[in-house]
Amino acid sequence: MGRAKLTILPPGKPLSGRAVPPGSKSITNRALLLAGLARGASRLTGALRSDDTRYMAEALRAMGVKVEEPDPTTFVVTGTGRLLPPSGPLFLGNAGTATRFLTAAVASVDGTVVVDGDEHMRKRPIGPLVAALKSLGLDVEAPTGCPPVTVRGNGHFASGRVEIDAGLSSQYVSALLMAAPLAPQGANAPVTVALAGAEIGARGYVDLTLAAMQAFGAKVEQVDAATWKVEPTGYEAADFVIEPDASAATYLWAAEVLTGGAIDLGVPNEAFTQPDAKAYDVISKFPHLPAEIDGSQMQDAVPTLAVLAAFNETPVRFTGIANLRVKECDRVRALSLGLNAIREGLATEEGDDLIVASDPSLAGQTLPAAINTFADHRIAMSFALAGLKIHGITILDPDCVAKTFPDYWDVLASLGVSYTDIE
Ligand SMILES: O=C(O)C1=C[C@@H](OP(=O)(O)O)[C@@H](O)[C@H](O)C1
Numbered sequence: 001m002g003r004a005k006l007t008i009l010p011p012g013k014p015l016s017g018r019a020v021p022p023g024s025k026s027i028t029n030r031a032l033l034l035a036g037l038a039r040g041a042s043r044l045t046g047a048l049r050s051d052d053t054r055y056m057a058e059a060l061r062a063m064g065v066k067v068e069e070p071d072p073t074t075f076v077v078t079g080t081g082r083l084l085p086p087s088g089p090l091f092l093g094n095a096g097t098a099t100r101f102l103t104a105a106v107a108s109v110d111g112t113v114v115v116d117g118d119e120h121m122r123k124r125p126i127g128p129l130v131a132a133l134k135s136l137g138l139d140v141e142a143p144t145g146c147p148p149v150t151v152r153g154n155g156h157f158a159s160g161r162v163e164i165d166a167g168l169s170s171q172y173v174s175a176l177l178m179a180a181p182l183a184p185q186g187a188n189a190p191v192t193v194a195l196a197g198a199e200i201g202a203r204g205y206v207d208l209t210l211a212a213m214q215a216f217g218a219k220v221e222q223v224d225a226a227t228w229k230v231e232p233t234g235y236e237a238a239d240f241v242i243e244p245d246a247s248a249a250t251y252l253w254a255a256e257v258l259t260g261g262a263i264d265l266g267v268p269n270e271a272f273t274q275p276d277a278k279a280y281d282v283i284s285k286f287p288h289l290p291a292e293i294d295g296s297q298m299q300d301a302v303p304t305l306a307v308l309a310a311f312n313e314t315p316v317r318f319t320g321i322a323n324l325r326v327k328e329c330d331r332v333r334a335l336s337l338g339l340n341a342i343r344e345g346l347a348t349e350e351g352d353d354l355i356v357a358s359d360p361s362l363a364g365q366t367l368p369a370a371i372n373t374f375a376d377h378r379i380a381m382s383f384a385l386a387g388l389k390i391h392g393i394t395i396l397d398p399d400c401v402a403k404t405f406p407d408y409w410d411v412l413a414s415l416g417v418s419y420t421d422i423e
């Protein structure tokens with residue numbers, strides 16, 4: 001069991017020192033899956049070890065893949081080129097990547113696989129992905145439109161053309177793309193994956209998917225901005241280096257500008273290939289953040305930016321964030337509740353937009369507030385930033401950071417932050 005709460009003591013000085021973010025969750029879970037689908041041994045270095053990657057690794061083990069952990073940032077994954085039926089449901093906690101990616105990949109298993117998660121994951125939509133898999137003739141069902149999903153496979157993925165509505169999650173597209181090389185070789189090859197409906201937010205995650213697939217030997221042709229053709233090649237084992245997590249980096253970049261410090265992340269901001277690295281340019285404008293921030297292409301950075309906006313010189317409206325309502329929690333609501341707990345009127349929801357009123361005079365005040373994190377790591381990590389400047393910020397369920405950044409509190413401590421009232 002994690003701790004119930006932790007109160008942050010504002011450091012009263014610039015945060016400085018070296019703090020390297022952990023490996024990317026998104027890239028680690030892609031690489032684990034693709035290595036697990038390949039034949040032979042793959043060495044993944046710079047990897048994230050956290051709840052989300054543990055769920056992916058355990059699921060692969062349950063399907064006959066050997067996953068070794070020789071040191072805290074390396075996985076050695078040995079696959080046979082196919083996944084075996086697990087003896088029970090795959091439990092994936094609240095890991096969206098693991099849940100969505102495996103739902104498509106396990107259609108290549110010869111047998112029945114149940115993909116399930118915790119009570120939060122059981123509220124996160126997967127209907128569009130299930131509909132897309134069914135349209136390929138695969139036997140998949142999710143009666144509630146959310147996990148659990150039952151997949152009855154016959155030993156390979158399906159050929160043909162599949163359309164996917166990715167309005168709620170880009171992970172559906174990534175899931176189909178990564179499963180596509182597992183289609184049977186023959187008549188209808190290659191598999192065509194096409195976007196239907198609205199443009200996807202977070203398109204950069206699809207680029208991460210394509211890069212990882214190519215590293216493990218897949219052949220993908222981008223036909224146009226919304227269509228990909230994937231050859232049924234299967235995957236080849238590969239050694240793969242995982243870059244640090246850009247979403248985790250946003251907390252350190254924000255801590256730097258909020259306290260006027262200098263934090264060495266060990267990696268230049270322009271070296272990241274993940275979508276959230278776009279937040280760097282926005283964060284570096286603080287305390288003159290733009291009046292409107294479109295969060296659609298850097299969604300996981302929005303909690304960081306919203307808490308930072310509370311200390312900005314002028315108000316900020318966040319747009320393009322409707323699908324933050326179906327992340328680990330309803331993040332638009334959680335941000336609004338947390339900011340208003342600090343000071344009534346600090347945030348307003350307008351439709352799916354979030355408006356942060358901004359008040360630079362918050363810094364230095366004592367404003368006791370218990371932040372309900374709704375078990376969401378990003379709500380915990382972003383409100384910790386408020387605690388760097390305001391006395392009395394208490395983070396409830398602080399250990400939910402284990403989803404993607406288990407050492408978060410220790411990393412802040414190593415930069416000079418301390419805590420009281422830990423229970
Ligand atoms: O593909 C990925 O690795 C991710 C895609 C995004 O989710 P959605 O595609 O559901 O918006 C992001 O929020 C999530 O943390 C990771």
Ligand SMILES: C=C(OP(=O)(O)O)C(=O)O
Binds near residue numbers: 094095097098300378
């Ligand atoms: C949305 C997130 O995670 P996931 O969808 O992978 O559970 C996140 O890490 O902010």
